[in-house]
Amino acid sequence: MAKIVDLPLNEEKIQDLHSGENVWLTGEIYVARDAAHKRMIEALDKGQPLPFNIQDQIIYYMGPSPTRPGMVIGSAGPTTSSRMDVYSLRLIQAGLKGMIGKGKRSKAIREAMQQYHAVYFAAIGGAGALIARSIRKSEIIAYEELGAEAVRKLWVANFPVTVVNDIYGKDLYADGQARYRKVL
Amino acid sequence: MREIEASQITLTVARLFKDTNYNLTNDVLEALKQAAQNEESNAGQEILNQIIMNANIAGEGQFPLCQDCGLAVIFLELGQEVHIRGGDLKTAVNEGVRQAYGDGYLRKSVVDHPFTGRLNTQDNTPAIVYIDVVPGDKIKITAMPKGGGAENMSRLGMLTPGAGIAGITEFVVKAVDEAGPNACPPLIVGVGIGGTAEKALLLAKKALIRKVGDSNPDGEVAQLEKNLLEKINRLGIGPMGYGGRITALAVHVEVFPSHIASLPVAVNLNCHSSRHKEAII
Numbered sequence: 001m002a003k004i005v006d007l008p009l010n011e012e013k014i015q016d017l018h019s020g021e022n023v024w025l026t027g028e029i030y031v032a033r034d035a036a037h038k039r040m041i042e043a044l045d046k047g048q049p050l051p052f053n054i055q056d057q058i059i060y061y062m063g064p065s066p067t068r069p070g071m072v073i074g075s076a077g078p079t080t081s082s083r084m085d086v087y088s089l090r091l092i093q094a095g096l097k098g099m100i101g102k103g104k105r106s107k108a109i110r111e112a113m114q115q116y117h118a119v120y121f122a123a124i125g126g127a128g129a130l131i132a133r134s135i136r137k138s139e140i141i142a143y144e145e146l147g148a149e150a151v152r153k154l155w156v157a158n159f160p161v162t163v164v165n166d167i168y169g170k171d172l173y174a175d176g177q178a179r180y181r182k183v184l
Numbered sequence: 185m186r187e188i189e190a191s192q193i194t195l196t197v198a199r200l201f202k203d204t205n206y207n208l209t210n211d212v213l214e215a216l217k218q219a220a221q222n223e224e225s226n227a228g229q230e231i232l233n234q235i236i237m238n239a240n241i242a243g244e245g246q247f248p249l250c251q252d253c254g255l256a257v258i259f260l261e262l263g264q265e266v267h268i269r270g271g272d273l274k275t276a277v278n279e280g281v282r283q284a285y286g287d288g289y290l291r292k293s294v295v296d297h298p299f300t301g302r303l304n305t306q307d308n309t310p311a312i313v314y315i316d317v318v319p320g321d322k323i324k325i326t327a328m329p330k331g332g333g334a335e336n337m338s339r340l341g342m343l344t345p346g347a348g349i350a351g352i353t354e355f356v357v358k359a360v361d362e363a364g365p366n367a368c369p370p371l372i373v374g375v376g377i378g379g380t381a382e383k384a385l386l387l388a389k390k391a392l393i394r395k396v397g398d399s400n401p402d403g404e405v406a407q408l409e410k411n412l413l414e415k416i417n418r419l420g421i422g423p424m425g426y427g428g429r430i431t432a433l434a435v436h437v438e439v440f441p442s443h444i445a446s447l448p449v450a451v452n453l454n455c456h457s458s459r460h461k462e463a464i465i
Contacts, residue, residue, distance in 0.1 A: 020227070020426075035302075065248045065291040074289060075248035080333045080366050102333075102424065103366035124424055125333065125368040126457040127234055128251040129242040147304050148251075148291055160234075162227070162426065173365055176427020180225060181420030 002160065008056040009097045009119075017119050017163050019170035024158040025121075029058045029100070031152035033079055036143050037087040040151075044090055051142030051151050054091060058098035058121075063148035064138075065128070073138045073154075075128030078102040081120070085109050092116045100161055104173050114169050121161035122172070134159040186263075186321035188465060190271030193323065196463050197280025200327035201256060202288040204461040205248045208239040211396040212372075212458050215433040219370055219423075228428030232370075235423075235456055250457045253290035254329030256281040256311040259390065263320035274313055282307040293332065314386070326393055328460040334371070334453040337363035340385055343447040349408065352377060352449050357415050359451040360432065365425020368455035371432045372396060373416065376450040378440035388452035391436035393460045400437055409435045423456075433458075 005013055007027025017023065030052055032040065040050055061081050065074030081101030088099065088109050097118045102125040105113075113120060123131055135154050142151040164172040213236065220232035242249040258277055268276075285292050285308040294309065295302040312330075339359040343351050356375055363371075376387025399406035412435040422428020433456070442448060 022227075022230075063251060063291065065251045065253055066289045068247075068289050074291070075242070075251040075253075077251050079252070080336070082366065102368065104364060104425075122365075122424065122426075124231055124234055124238075125365075126250045126331075126455050127238040129245065129247045129249060130234055130238040132247070133241070147306075148293075172427075173425050176225070176227070176422060176425070177364075177420040178427075179420065180422055180427045180429060182418040183420075 007058065009058065010056060011117060014097060014117050014119055014167060017166055018168070019163050019166045019172045019175065021163045023121065023161050023163060025161060026157050026159070029060050029154050029156055029159070031060045031062050031154060033061050033063050033149050034083055035146045035149040036151045037084055039143055041087050041090055044094065050094070052153065055095035056097050058100060059091070059096060060154065061099070061101035073132055073135050076132045076135055077128030078123040078125055081105060088112070092118050105165060110165055110169070110171065113165050114167055117167045119163060119167065120165040122164045123161050131160070185265055185267050187267050187269050188323060189269055190273070190276035192465055193268070193273065193276040193325070194280040194283065196325055196465055197258065197277050197327060198283040198287070200325060200461045200463055201281060201284035201290070201329060204327055204459040205253050205288065205290050205329055206246045207243045208249060208457065208459070209461070212433070213239060215396045216456065219430040219433060223423065223428050223430045225422055225426070225428035227426045228423040228430060231423040231426065232430070248290055249459065250331060251291055252293060252331040252333065253285065254331045254459070255294060256308055257328040257330050257389070258311050258313045259326040259328070259393070260313065260315045261318045261324040262315055263322045264317050265321035266323055277313055278309045278311055281309050281311045322464050324462060324464045326460060326462040328393060331455055331457070334367040334455040337367045337453050338385070339451040340381060341449045342381065343449055345445070345447045347447060351447070352408070353412060353415065355449050356412055356451055357419070360416050360453070361419050363453055364421055367453045368457070369421055369425060369432065370423055370430045370456050372454040372458045373412070373432050373435040374452040374454065375412070375435065375437040376452070377437060377448070378442040379448060381448055383440055384448035384450035385452065387438040387440055388450040391438045392452060392454045392458065394436045396434045396458070402439070405437050405439055409437050412437070
């Protein structure tokens with residue numbers, strides 16, 4: 001049974017999220033991947049504002065396939081999060097509270113999540129057709145020239161994710177694998 | 185001599201890339217259903233069921249299975265009795281890719297230069313094309329969209345011949361362990377052993393287009409595949425890395441003679457959305 005979480009996140013909701021839990025997110029999330037992250041960090045370096053108010057927000061690492069006429073979005077599953085590790089600390093320090101992707105995060109980011117109280121969720125990689133069903137609306141809000149890598153705002157309903165890293169230092173990838181590992 | 189129009193190659197390539205991006209092949213689907221039965225972890229079972237559901241939704245809606253519609257890899261077996269008319273082969277193939285990714289609403293994931301610019305070419309070309317000239321008067325076309333996540337976890341090891349089966353096993357299992365959740369398990373593990381460095385890598389990639397569940401016809405190689413699968417599934421990574429028994433659906437090994445001084449071993453991984461389709465014209 002999934003835990004239902006209405007967005008935005010706040011300290012109380014974040015404290016109640018635990019590694020391994022299945023969660024359905026409802027509300028607004030932002031989409032950015034490699035090229036958009038690079039641009040956002042460049043903006044911070046220049047003292048310019050980010051394309052959206054990042055306080056308490058969630059970024060989904062995703063680059064959708066093109067939208068067919070009459071549809072909300074194309075296939076919309078997560079991309080590998082580790083490529084964003086070099087950028088995430090700055091964004092967490094700027095107020096980011098949640099990240100959605102797939103795959104392991106660096107030690108530095110895992111520690112930052114504990115220090116600044118942010119969480120990392122995984123969505124099912126390669127289930128982009130299924131995930132697209134929980135996206136009600138999608139709007140490009142910045143860097144349109146980046147195409148599939150543009151920054152988007154999504155309105156999601158019961159968007160299925162699993163908590164990987166919580167604020168207590170737990171890591172689903174490490175704990176899950178240890179439970180089933182039979183290597184001498 | 186048989187004449188084949190270049191436009192027919194274009195149409196076939198376009199059809200194959202759309203088809204394979206929307207429809208998971210039965211062998212992969214069956215392997216996923218079997219995995220859902222064998223998986224001990226509840227979270228793993230749940231993920232496998234959702235992956236199967238995803239395949240149903242994609243097939244019904246002609247919707248990409250995964251937003252990463254891949255680099256377009258194409259294997260061509262070109263019969264030496266074939267004469268291609270009305271254009272050159274590689275242009276015809278690239279035109280097919282352009283049409284599929286345009287008309288098919290597939291994501292274009294190619295950038296023009298690997299480390300400067302990195303501007304999207306907007307039509308998913310150039311394709312990666314391998315041509316083998318073979319006897320006969322037909323062309324066999326295999327279309328394989330290859331996603332970035334799994335490809336990024338590829339490995340090449342130039343082992344010493346003395347490393348033997350134990351060394352090969354250690355190298356392959358370590359490659360999968362290091363890939364962990366990033367390559368979207370459960371995986372198809374392609375292994376190429378022998379030849380030169382690039383030959384081993386190509387063998388590993390070609391191993392991925394074998395039907396899931398078929399073993400190498402050579403008994404010793406088939407045994408190695410079985411042992412590797414068993415060891416990989418003891419790693420505990422499980423579906424999407426949340427922990428579980430099913431880290432790989434299959435291990436496919438291809439071998440080739442090698443230099444007296446060499447034992448190249450290459451690993452190329454495919455995610456559970458293992459997409460490839462072929463046609464003969």
